[in-house]
């Protein structure tokens with residue numbers, strides 16, 4: 001039997017909420033449906049944000065503490081709900097899920113790295129789809145700066161993914177000029193990072209935290225591990241299948 005292509009899929013809060021204030025069960029169904037269609041040829045590991053967004057649907061926390069502590073508490077409330085929603089929906093598509101909470105510092109210790117690889121390989125070999133998020137109680141890197149993009153890239157590298165897909169709210173990276181004139185045009189293939197950095201515009205989406213900058217940095221980490229990154233429009237239905245079939249513009253960073 002041919003070896004399956006290992007795909008690390010990073011989905012941000014914007015994709016999961018379809019840019020609203022609520023998690024979209026429809027978007028999670030769309031992801032499950034695509035994974036079910038590809039399951040004979042591809043194995044998926046998901047890095048998913050959305051814990052804070054789910055919690056905000058249910059609670060408003062009172063606190064005199066700094067904003068970041070409130071976000072950490074919201075993540076703690078939202079994470080079990082997020083995983084429950086994934087589990088319920090993926091089960092309907094015959095897919096099994098598990099939860100892994102990781103932080104950057106786990107990628108700096110040999111023992112933790114070995115444990116992550118061993119655990120996730122057992123899960124994947126038994127047809128479980130690991131759903132990874134930052135361990136927000138102990139780490140604040142992504143809720144302060146990131147986008148879970150770097151966590152996605154570190155995980156893709158450690159687990160030797162064949163492809164790193166970042167789902168966001170644009171058809172990949174647009175040229176700066178085209179963004180400024182209001183007719184965005186996708187840069188389809190990137191081979192030179194220096195020219196790419198010049199295309200970043202200082203804007204982010206409603207729930208987004210890192211903008212395109214953090215995606216380019218994540219792609220650069222993946223490239224160092226010889227992994228190709230695709231930046232695709234997660235708001236579209238069938239966004240993974242569309243990219244495979246070239247039906248929707250997206251950016252490939254080789």
Ligand SMILES: Nc1ncnc2c1ncn2[C@@H]1O[C@H](COP(=O)(O)OP(=O)(O)O)[C@@H](O)[C@H]1O
Pocket residue numbers: 012013014015147167168169170172173174175176179199200201202203204205206207208209210211212213
């Ligand atoms: N060159 C570019 N091409 C596309 N989007 C860009 C570019 N430069 C900056 N951006 C901004 O980056 C945003 C995507 O990043 P972000 O808001 O963090 O989303 P996500 O939550 O999906 O990680 C886009 O909505 C856009 O506002």
Ligand SMILES: N[C@@H](CCC(=O)OP(=O)(O)O)C(=O)O
Pocket residue numbers: 011012013014048049050051052053075133134136142143146147148149207208209210
């Ligand atoms: N870990 C947190 C937030 C991570 C984060 O900033 O992510 P993103 O939605 O990709 O901008 C969460 O699950 O809500």
